[in-house]
Amino acid sequence: MGVAVSWPFFAFMPVVVFLLCLGSGFSYVACSFLGGNETDRLALLAFKAEITADPFGALNTWNESIHFCQWLGITCGRRHQRVTVIDLRHQKLGGPISPHIGNLSFLRELWLPNNSLSHQIPPEVGRLQRLQVLYLGNNSFSGEIPPNISACTNLVFLVLFGNKLVGKISVELGSLFKLELLHIAQNELTGGIPSVLANLSSLILLNVGGNRIGGNIPFALGRLTNLKNLQLWENRLVGTIPFSIFNLSSVSIFNVVMNQIRGSLPSGLGNTLPNLQFLEVGGNFLSGPVPVSICNATKLYHIGLGSNRFSGKVPPLEKLHDLHRLILSENHLGIGEADDLSFLTSLTNTTNLIDLHLGVNNFGGTLPDTISNLSTNLRELTSQGNKIVGSIPTGIGNLVNLQGLRLSTNHFTSNIPADLGKLENLQLLSLSSNNLYGEIPLTFGNLTLLTVLSISQNRLHGSIPSSLGKCKMLAELRLDRNNLTGTIPREVTSLSSLLHINISQNNLTGSLPVEIGNLRNVEELDVSENMLVGNIPSDLGSCVKLRLLYVEGNKFWGILPSYLSNLRGIEELDLSQNNFSGQIPDYLQDFVFLRKLNLSFNDFEGVVPKGGIFGNATAVFVLGNKKLCGGIADMQLKSCNRSKGLKEERFTLTLKLIISVGVGLLGLALVLCFLYLCWFRKTTKVSSFRILGNSFMKLSYQSLHKATDSFSPANLIGVGSFGSVYKGVIDQGKKVVAVKVLNLHFRGAAKSFIAECKALKSIKHRNLVKVLTACSSIDFRGNDFKALVYEFMVNGSLEEWLHQNGNEDDGHNELRNLSLLQRLNIAIDVASALDYLHHHCLKPIVHCDLKPSNVLLDEEMVGHVGDFGLARFLPEEHWQSSSIGIRGSIGYAAPEYGMGNEVSTFGDVYSYGILILEIFTGKRPTDITFNASVTLHNFAKIALPEQGASIADPTLFQQSENGEVSSGINNTTNHNSIEGQRIEECLISILKLGITCSEELMRDRPAMNEVVAQLHVIKNALLGGITAL
Known part of the structure; x- marks a missing residue:
């Protein structure tokens, strides 16, 4: 009976115990849930408290009126209501990140890019073991990358670019085995690239560009078989590119521009990197040929080989149908032969080509007519600084979207094609330093977007077309060193957009148009070496931004008018070899930025000023003006005549003063001089030590006289700004010294002595000449004597x-x-x-x-x-x-x-x-x-x-x-x-x-x-x- 009764109780005992345990578990979870919530809330409020700038009010909702999971930028998990994501990108927040961020133990993603956050990245971030994304790009963080970030073992994205981080790349980062994206570009990082980064087998992107990283590119990076994007640009990397990098078949972007890398590109580059889309190795010391296999990397849209030492012929590129940019400038490409540019024909099917840069190479031959069949999307075509001959193909006019065309410094011999006037999107046209002849096409007036027109140093003749006045955006016009004739078109001098005008060394006639006053933004105006005549128009005074004005070598006449005083920003002014007359205006002394003034070979007269630039004889040129006088002594001009009456009046006044006080002052001066000399003998022997201090040895004039063998010329080892330097021997012949004796008759020598003493007494460095002592006394003739004694440099x-x-x-x-x-x-x-x-x-x-x-x-x-x-x-x-x-x-x-x-x-x-x-x-x-x-x-x-x-x-x-x-x-x-x-x-x-x-x-x-x-x-x-x- 007892057994029968007790059985149900024991039968249900496990269920009761389970329920009790379950209930206890619920209580524990509830307590933990509530405690975790409060921790997160306090951590977020601590984050807010550190923010010093919030211009968009992003944190206004962070208050007690709503649950923190509903605050702007906060995402919580559904189960525990714990913070899992903070996303406050593009809010311009300022201030540091609170170290309480480390209390958000459930945080998986922290997005704070494009703000103004500063100070160090708190090391407490290393406590966020669930963190997968740390995105802090484009802020102002300083200090080093916290090495304990390596404790965030689940990290997938680590993005810290665009900050002010310093120090080395921490080797601890090599333990973030799940990392797929490491972007720490545009900081101030130093040291080298750690080889342990090769342990990041999941890495897809590695960008350390724009830092100060040196050393070699680690060979071990070739183990990153999942790497698609490798960017090491603008650092101080040396050595060669390891061949293991060229075996990373997954790489699509490779950028090492602006380093100090040498070596060559492997011949099989296009075969081993079949997925390559972006190749940029410019600004290094790479040499050798352009690999023929490069055309096998058929996905390439950017090839940047500029500013290196590549040589030889450029191979055909007909397979690169997606090519957008080809940069070959500043190399040694081409061999000066007729077919050097034949590879351009292979680009005619490259319909997406936007930029083509061939400048500063060794390309010879002619520019092929097939260039007119290049992509109509082409915006930049540069081939300056080569050896190209023949004519400029008229078909270039078909490249209707061209914005920049540079063909300067070649050997073109032809007319300028009028078809260039079809390029209505053209903004820059440079054809200077060739052998072009004929006239400037009138069709250039159709280039209404043109900002730079440079066709200087050719053999062009005819007049400057007035149609250029239609180019309302023209900022730079350079037509110098041609054979142009006629007058300066008023339409051109009416272009208020012009900043630089150089039409010098032509055969232009007439006068400067009065419309020149419309050039209110012009900074440089050069009309020198022409046959221009007349006065300088008063309207030139309106060109207040003018810095450089050259009108030399013409036939201008008249006086320099007062309105030129408005040109207070002028830096160089050349009026030489004209027929200007009258006096040199005083206002030229007030031009504080003026560094060169040439008034030579005119007919100026009167007194040359002495103030401002006229105080520097090396910056002012007045040769060939026979009626000028005065000026500073270095100009070596004749003295100016003064009126006789003025001389007599001055003489009479001087004579009266001498008679009235001369005798008395002379007697008093002699007495004072005697008393002063007595006092000076007693005090000056140690005056130098008051300046230098008592720790220096004491040497008298007599000892220095003896040490240098009476300052013998045989011991003279140099002559400086304020004195002479002698070799001497002191301390009973044991120590050789250098004795600098000040020439006190030279203005500023005494001040130089004091300045040197005061400087030398407070400094000590292995690369500064060591001063042993100074001597301020009188010599054997009773004259002042000052000298400095230095350690001798053998x-x-x-x-x-x-x-x-x-x-x-x-x-x-x-x-x-x-x-x-x-x-x-x-x-x-x-x-x-x-x-x-x-x-x-x-x-x-x-x-x-x-x-x-x-x-x-x-x-x-x-x-x-x-x-x-x-x-x-x-x-x-x-x-x-x-x-x-x-x-x-x-x-x-x-x-x-x-x-x-x-x-x-x-x-x-x-x-x-x-x-x-x-x-x-x-x-x-x-x-x-x-x-x-x-x-x-x-x-x-x-x-x-x-x-x-x-x-x-x-x-x-x-x-x-x-x-x-x-x-x-x-x-x-x-x-x-x-x-x-x-x-x-x-x-x-x-x-x-x-x-x-x-x-x-x-x-x-x-x-x-x-x-x-x-x-x-x-x-x-x-x-x-x-x-x-």
């Missing part, structure tokens, strides 16, 4: 090594050649010194006189910057006026100093740029081959990149007596060799840096810390493959 100045003036037959010159590596090391030494002065001193110091003679070399050939006589602290103290004049030496001083601007660190950067160019070209900036239009800066800029090695200092290529080569290369260097390429790349990189540093505008120059970093990159690249230089 190898003299950089000037002596770059420009040897000794006897060439003495057998020593060759031994004093500087190698490429030595020059680079000296450049780094000088840059390091300037970086210290500009960025690491208590107050920034500007040297103001950097040049080779102020760079001294010790026994290890380490460079030391010296001569701080013009140095300035920033901001300037009251004792640092700018009365010394233009800061620096001619050729090295920054252009803004010549216009009276204050000193700045960028002035030193300019001088350093010129110094760099001088070190590696061997040419002084004051070389007789240079002039106002061709400077050392322009000389180097024009030569790059193709002629970089040709402008290098010839001594770089000379062998020393023992047969070794001073730079590692010689005159027969094979530039296709690895060593030759590396050296040439080094030279080009250095010269580019020198050009950048010596840009005319301050804002275009880098800071010295950036220069130092770039120099070390160049040196590392040079030493990467050269073991002995």
Whole structure:
């Protein structure tokens, strides 16, 4: 009975226990659910609290009035009501991301692109283990990529492009095995590309472009068999492209533009990359032929091979039916033969072709008539800078959608086809520097969208067609160096859109039309070397944006009218070789931007002003005006006559003053002078130490007199801006020093001494000349004496090594050649010194006189910057006026100093740029081959990149007596060799840096810390493959 009764109870016991457990489970889940919700809500509110800008009110709904799952940009899971997605893209939100973001433990997707979010990416993101998408592109995030992002093991998309991230690409990213998209372009990342990224076997897109990443492209990336998009553009990558990359058959986009990659493209490229659609390798050092197999990659729509060293003939491309862009410019393609451009015929079936760039190559022969059968979608056709002969095909007029046509700098010999007037969408037409003849077609008036028309330096005759007045958008008109006749059409000078007009060196007659006043936007007007006559029309004063005005070599007459005073932005004004008369207007002194004024060979008369630009004799030219007088002494003009009465009155006044106070003042002056000298003898012996401090040794005039053997000429080792430098021996013959004796009769020398003492007492750097002491005393004759004593540099100045003036037959010159590596090391030494002065001193110091003679070399050939006589602290103290004049030496001083601007660190950067160019070209900036239009800066800029090695200092290529080569290369260097390429790349990189540093505008120059970093990159690249230089 008991058994029978107890059985049902035990039978249902499991069910009861299950229900109890289930109930308990429900309670636990409910508590967890409520707690998780509150965590998410608080995390979102913390996110909102950190936002400092919300212009669109995207977070206005983030309040207690509705559940957070309904807030804008928030998506929650259905089951737990936990936040799974945050999507606030394009909201212009500002501020940092709250670290509480790491509490959203169910978050799968975080979309915050195109905002203004800043600060570091919070490392708490690494706690989001469910995160699959982290999309933070186009913001202002800084700092490094948090390495603990690698804890987000489910991450599929990692997009951080367009920020300010720094540091290296973390190797921890190599553990994100599910990652399909890694986009970290357009940041400031450095280091190399980690080989561990090859572990990301699911990766489809890898984009690290637009950073500062160096090193080689890892061979291991060839293991990414799913990769479709590989973008490494605009970095500092070197070496060759690994052949393993060309075996990634899945790749459709490959972009390495603007790096320093060398080598060649494999012959089977089109076979191993059958899916390739976008190929961009421009701006590198690639060489060799264009692979014939490239036409087998039939999906290609973009081929960019520009700015490399590819050579040979271009193969037929008839299979590339989808090709949109073909960029072959700036190479060595073509062999100068008649059929060089035959491949263009193979493009006639490429109906989608938009851009075709063939400029600056070696293409010869004629432009085939089949060019008229190219795609009517073609917008850009450029073939300038080749050796193309014959006529311009009339069929080009069929390319009705053409917007840009560049055929300049060839050997075309024909009329300009009137059919070009059919190109009604044309915006740019450049046919300059050919042998074109005939007249300018009247049909050009149909080109109403034209903004640039350049047909200069041909053999065109006839008049300038008035129909050009229909080109209402024309901004640049260049017809110079032809044989054009007739007058300047009023219709052309009525075009208010014009910015640049050059019709110089023709045979134009008549006067300047009064309609010239309509050129209210013109910045450059050049009508020089014609046969124009008359006065300068008063309407020219309305052209207030004019910067460059050249009217020389005509027959203009009359005085310079007052309305020209409106041209306050003028930078260059050339009125020479005309018949202008009258006085030079005073308002020219007030043109603060004027840097060149040529008034030569006119009939000006009267006094030459002394203010403004007239204070610089190298910028003003007045030769051939016999009636001019006065001006500054450097102009060497005759003195102006003064009236006799004025002289007598001045003499009488002077005589009265002398008689009345002369005797008394003379006596008083003698007494005061005697008292002052007595006091001065006692005090000046130690005055220099008040400036330098007590830690420096004390040397008297007598000891320096003895150390230099009475300042013997035999010990004279240099003459500087304010004095002479002698070699001396002190400390009982144990220490050799350099003694700089100031010439106190030279204006500014005393101020130079004080400036140098104040600068040198507070600085210490291995690349600065070490000052040992200073001496301020009186010599044996009772005259003031000031000297600075420096550490002696046994190898003299950089000037002596770059420009040897000794006897060439003495057998020593060759031994004093500087190698490429030595020059680079000296450049780094000088840059390091300037970086210290500009960025690491208590107050920034500007040297103001950097040049080779102020760079001294010790026994290890380490460079030391010296001569701080013009140095300035920033901001300037009251004792640092700018009365010394233009800061620096001619050729090295920054252009803004010549216009009276204050000193700045960028002035030193300019001088350093010129110094760099001088070190590696061997040419002084004051070389007789240079002039106002061709400077050392322009000389180097024009030569790059193709002629970089040709402008290098010839001594770089000379062998020393023992047969070794001073730079590692010689005159027969094979530039296709690895060593030759590396050296040439080094030279080009250095010269580019020198050009950048010596840009005319301050804002275009880098800071010295950036220069130092770039120099070390160049040196590392040079030493990467050269073991002995």
